[in-house]
Amino acid sequence: MNRMTRPSTALAMALTVMGASPAFADMDAARAFLDEHIGELSALTREEQEAEMQWFIDAAAPHAGMSINVVSETITTHEWESNVLAPAFSAITGINVTHTLIGEGDVVERLQTQFQTGENVFDMYINDADLIGTHWRYGQTRNLTEWMEGDGADFTNPNLNLDDYIGLASATGPDGLLYQLPVQQFANLYWFRYDWFNDPEIQAAFEEEYGYPLGVPVNWSAYEDIAAFFTGREIDGETVYGHMDYGRRDPSLGWRFTDAWLSMAGASDLGLPNGVPVDEWGIRVNDNFQPVGSCMDRGGATNSPAAVYSIEKYVDWLNNYAPPEAAGMNFSESGPVPAQGNIAQQIFWYTAFTADMVADGLPVVNEDGTPKWRMAPSPHGVYWQDGMKVGYQDVGSATILESTPVDRAQAAWLYAQFISSMTVDVAKSHYGLTFIRDSTINHESFTERAPRLGGLVEFYRSPERDLWTDTGFNVPDYPRLAQLWWQYIGDASSGASTAQEALDGLCAEQEAVMERLERAGIQGEFGPALNEEQDPEYWLSQPGAPWPALEDERGEPMTVAYDELIRRWTE
Incomplete structure (x- = not known):
């Protein structure tokens, strides 16, 4: 396996000669790329790889010469996309891609700026499907289901094979429409x-x-x-x-907790992929998916006994x-x-x-x-x-906003499909180990490599992988709400406040944001509609979350032999 992060010598020569110019976008660059970076590390045969590359060349022809801007967080997988796949795509298609790497918090900030201003900051964002509640409610994100049948139809790979993606449920709204295309998952x-x-x-x-x-x-x-x-x-x-x-x-402290820590403690309701009606953020929704509370006095669980226990631990x-x-x-x-x-x-x-x-x-x-x-x-x-x-489970996904001009969105859509294509995904997954396709997970090369990956392959080949899920529909505005978590958890982490004080402040701030969204009415019939406040004991006495405090918050310790777990995964 070639783990180089820069274009190979052969590919670099092709890039230099072609300059990613539309006049030269042909199979020479594609073959150089396939020889140097793909080889047998693909779910497709070499003949099928070349056929898929030829499709990208032909589909990109109307936009050859265009330059587009893509942004993602800085992780190993996206480094390979930026340093290897973006230059290769540019040479193969004639569409010049600048794939910028920044912190995850900065990605969300740029996305929020484009939401608010309507100006096209980036043509495509690779951002977590955790924002599905945001994308679905605001209506500012192109839903790919309709896009692939409309303006994106001529630019949709016939070999996209959506059934092969393992994370589509995370990027699909309550309306059944796909809003984002997974490109990495862990x-x-x-x-x-x-x-x-x-x-x-x-x-x-x-x-x-x-x-x-x-x-x-x-x-x-x-x-x-x-x-x-x-x-x-x-x-x-x-x-x-x-x-x-x-x-x-730090902003990253927020992810430490919004990434399901409260539900791992047991603060949320039962239900998969996320607790219903109270999720892992402690946010309660009604039957119409309208957020109705975060604090216990509105039926939420962000400051519940189980949540406090989780922060104290x-x-x-x-x-x-x-x-x-x-x-x-x-x-x-x-x-x-x-x-x-x-x-x-x-x-x-x-x-x-x-x-x-x-x-x-x-x-x-x-x-x-x-x-x-x-x-x-x-x-x-x-x-x-x-x-x-x-x-x-994090599902980093290609996201194209409505404010991006159609022609630029079409070019960006081609790039999203390229970096998650069956041609390249096995090789990309060997580099970053963030699987998105069944065909990649079950590739023979990962059977051979599995003993060196500490259980990763066994986990992703097991049906249990579906029990690990990302942030669901209950969170109405991820950018605004997520930034509250690290500030209040930071107070508890530093000792400036108790866990109860921190979570009381956090849930109140979450509800203040939701109140503003409710007054603004910008999320329509699915926006927040907060419950009236009442004694938390009312909600604690109801079935489900918030759960009343347990007298024994330790319980009987239990362990299991690792080999028994692996047997469960593999059988």
Whole structure:
């Protein structure tokens, strides 16, 4: 597999000669690209690859010479798109693509600016399907279902094969229309040192101290025991920590919690893909999907006992079991830390980091290239019940706004299909390990590579992958509401407020935003319609979320052998 991030020599020569000019857009650049970066790493045969590239050349002809601008967050997959696929697409089609990489918060900010001004800031955004509630309500995002039958029909790949995409449900609104096209996808799972968990001396010491076997924690009480057991222990000359997280007051701290932390604790209602009527943000909706409350006095659960429990556990574990510097880190800074070799487990770990955890020479990789670590389902909190959301899955998706001129939207749509095409997706997935297609997940090359990926392939080949979902329909304005989370959670993380105080403030601010949306009426019949305030005890006595406080917020710790989990995934 070629893991280069710059165009190859052959492709670079083609780019130089052709200059991505429409007069020269032909199969020479395509063949150079296929030779250097695709080869056998494709779900298609070479003949089929060339046929698909020829379709892109022909479809792009009306817009050859155009320059378009695309933006995405900076993760490994998007780096490959920006550095390899964008130049290749430009040379092959004659449509010049500038694929800009910025922080995720900045992507959302630019998107919000285009919403508000109507000016075409970018021709396409690769942004999370977490915004589906926003895109569906505001009507400013082109729905791709109608687009592919209308202005985008002549620019829609006959080999797009939507049935092959695994994340379409996340990008589909309650109206059944597709608003975004997935181009990368990753789950939030549990990460642990498999070698340490299987060391007989460590196993014996743990069982002697806690009275049950060391294994993958099923619930938070077991996770806490394991964190306490490993923290401060000396292994291979290193002082080990039993937990890793981050706590800096930074926009990325918000994702740490909106990415399903409250539902993992058990704060939301039962229901998949998201709790109904109360979701993992604690927002309640009525039967028409109108948000009606976030605080308990309106029927929400953002400040409920289960939510408070979730924040208290986060703060306690960060302060007691993680490296001292973790409290001052953000998402990007904390991500590489487990690979340094002194972290025993991490409850909240994105599989997007897999690509950076398997490099030869790392302390967490064996000499034969196999990992010393594994991934497994994240444990759940004491309020969690069967039928609740299990965990979070990020579905980064191509999004084209109505304010983008039609011709530029057509060119951007071609690029979206190119970077997620059956020709390129296997090779792209080997680089970034963010699967979007069934044909890629089941490709023979991933069967061969699976032993080096710590359970990632087994997870994505299992039906259980569908139990990890992104933010659902209840969130009416993701950009405005998401920015509130890191500020209030930051107060709890730093000790400036208690968990209850932070969540009381957060739910009140969420409702203030929703009140403004309600008064403005800009989201029509699906916009917020807040309930009247009443004693929270009324809602706590009703079935479902918000759930009343439990006397025992620990519960009986439970673990399971990792090999048993893998057997469940593979069978």
